[in-house]
Amino acid sequence: MSPTPHLAIEGVRKLYGEVVALDDVSLSVGSQDYVVLLGPSGSGKTTLLSVIGGFAFPTAGCIRIAGRDVTGLGPAVRPTTTVFQDYALYPHMSVYDNMAFSLLYRKMPRKQIDVRVREAADILGALQEIRCPLAADDRYGSWLCRNAQGTGDTRSSKLARRIDFLD
16 A cells, blocks of 8 residues: 555646636655656646645645645645745845744744754855845845745745745
8 A cells, every 4th residue: 555645636627717727637746755847838837836835726626735635725724835936035134034934923932943044044055144134235135136046935934844835
């Protein structure tokens, strides 16, 4: 008997009016799997990520994460993170504050936030930059532009969620 998939997409269909964006999509992903969706513009990649992340709800089908049906749940309660093509970083905040934002929002203890942000900053090679305001010094604004996906990814709480999506 094969193990229960960590992410199970079962017969998902998504309509926008009469436009079929997703049609009977099924996929099983294990907890250690790394999956890349490839396809031309308009093929449904972002729509599928939006449906899995809870930003859009399927017209039909089911999304299960760790065996739990999350089909009708919004993004705030799903164990997923999504970083879309346009990184919504907060320019008035430091790199550190951008990375810590979702952890603060979830009321994680400050010491634990600091440990997680520093671990993520170390992975990104940003330990020197995490306390700098983005707008005050162009060096760090430029650093952030080059590393926006990593900063956005950590701000979306990569270290605190189970499934990460980068669009």
